[in-house]
Amino acid sequence: MRILLAPDSFKEAASAEAIAQAMARGIKRGNPQAECWLMPLSDGGEGLTHALVHATGGTLHDVETVDAVGRPIIAQFGFLGNKHTSCTAVVELASASGLEQVSPADRDPMAASTFGTGLLIRAAIDAGADRIVLGLGGSATTDGGTGLAHAFGFRFLDAHDSDIPLGGGALVDLARIDDSRVSDSIKNVPIVLACDVTNPLTGPEGAAHVFAPQKGATATQVELLDQGLANLARAIMQYNGRDIEHTPGAGAAGGTGGGMLGLFNATVKPGIELVLNLAHGREACAWADVVITGEGSIDSQTPYGKVPSGIAKLAQSQGKPTIAIGGTITRDPHTVEALNETGIIATFGIAPGPADLTTLIANTERNVEITCAAIASTLCITAATSPCESA
Incomplete structure (x- = not known):
C-alpha cells in the first residue's frame, strides 16, 4: 500500500516535518510493507x-x-x-x-x-x-x-x-x-x-x-x-x-x-494551492493509494483553505481517499459534512484520553505515531492485498 503523508504543523506542538515523520513511524508499525511519501505542508503560515x-x-x-x-x-x-x-x-x-x-x-x-x-x-x-x-x-x-x-x-x-x-x-x-x-x-x-x-x-x-x-x-x-x-x-x-x-x-x-x-x-x-503546486502535490496524490493529513485542530475552519481540505480536494480529483487526524476533532454535523465534501472520509483525534493540555502537547508526536499505527492496521485489514505481518 502506498500512503501519502501530508500534514500541516500542529501549532505550538510540532512542525509539519516532525508530524510527517511521526506518521511514518506509526504507519510502519501498523503495516511494515507500506510505502510512505512524506510531504509536510503549509497553508502559508508557520512551516x-x-x-x-x-x-x-x-x-x-x-x-x-x-x-x-x-x-x-x-x-x-x-x-x-x-x-x-x-x-x-x-x-x-x-x-x-x-x-x-x-x-x-x-x-x-x-x-x-x-x-x-x-x-x-x-x-x-x-x-x-x-x-x-x-x-x-x-x-x-x-x-x-x-x-x-x-x-x-x-x-x-x-x-x-x-x-x-x-x-x-x-x-x-x-x-x-x-x-x-x-x-x-x-x-x-x-x-x-x-x-x-x-x-x-x-x-x-x-x-x-x-x-x-x-x-x-x-x-x-x-x-x-x-x-x-x-x-x-x-x-x-x-x-x-x-x-x-x-x-x-x-x-x-x-x-x-x-x-x-x-x-x-x-x-x-x-x-x-501554491504550496501543492510547488511541492508537486498532484504527482504525489497520483502515486498514493490513500492520503493521511492533519493539523492541530480539525474544526469549522478546516474545510476552507486549510492544509487538510486542500490536499483532500486534490486527492479526491484523482479518486483517492483522505484521512485526517488532529489534536482536537469536531463532531459538528455541518462541519463533518463539509469535510466529507472535500474528500476527507474519516477523522481521528490523537488524544489517548483525558489529560491536561500541557501533557497532550508534549506527547503530540508519540500520539500521532500511535494513531497512525492503528490507521495503518485498519487499512491493512480492508485492503485487497496480502495480509500484513504483525507489528
Whole structure:
C-alpha cells in the first residue's frame, strides 16, 4: 500500500516535518510493507519555508534580523530547488515577525512591526532572489506591512513630514508615503503572497477586528488599529491610486497583505494551492493509494483553505481517499459534512484520553505515531492485498 503523508504543523506542538515523520513511524508499525511519501505542508503560515525547501530539495539560509518588538533574532529564508527557472526565495512572515516569537508578556499590539520580515526579504534579494514567495500567517503585528516596507526605504510621514514610529498604532498619524529612497528594481521584484484568509483590510471582518485581539489588543486598541489601517489605505490611494481597503486577503497578517499589494509588485494566491503546486502535490496524490493529513485542530475552519481540505480536494480529483487526524476533532454535523465534501472520509483525534493540555502537547508526536499505527492496521485489514505481518 502506498500512503501519502501530508500534514500541516500542529501549532505550538510540532512542525509539519516532525508530524510527517511521526506518521511514518506509526504507519510502519501498523503495516511494515507500506510505502510512505512524506510531504509536510503549509497553508502559508508557520512551516511554509521548511515545507517548500523539503519538497523541492532547496536550501535554508540563516539571517540576523529582529522580531516583532525589535529584539535581535536569527530567522530563515529558503531557496527553492528542482531547477526552477527563476531564483525563487520563500519567506514566512511568522519566522521573524511571528506571534510565537514573542511571549504573551512581551507582546505589544500597537508597536509590533514587520520590519524584521523586511530585513529577511532584503537578505534573500541580496543573495540573488529574483522572485519571492511570502507566507502570510501567524503574525504578531497589525502594521499593514509598513515595517516591512520601511526596511526597503519607504518612509511613512505625518502632517509635519516627520517619520512616524514603527507599528500599527502610529498609522493614525500617517499623512503621506515617500519612496524616494526605494529603487525601482526593488519595487518590481515579483512577490507572491501565500494567504489562507480572505479578510479585507478594515471593518468588522478586517485585520484589526478579527485578528488583533489574538495578539493582545484591547477593544480600544482594536479601534485605533482599524483607523490606522484605513488611514494607510487612503495614503496608498493618494500615493499610487491603488485601492486596497476592501481587497480579499488585504487583512492577512495584520494588514500586511494590503500593504504589499499597495506598495509592491505583489499578487495573492491561496496558500495551500501554491504550496501543492510547488511541492508537486498532484504527482504525489497520483502515486498514493490513500492520503493521511492533519493539523492541530480539525474544526469549522478546516474545510476552507486549510492544509487538510486542500490536499483532500486534490486527492479526491484523482479518486483517492483522505484521512485526517488532529489534536482536537469536531463532531459538528455541518462541519463533518463539509469535510466529507472535500474528500476527507474519516477523522481521528490523537488524544489517548483525558489529560491536561500541557501533557497532550508534549506527547503530540508519540500520539500521532500511535494513531497512525492503528490507521495503518485498519487499512491493512480492508485492503485487497496480502495480509500484513504483525507489528
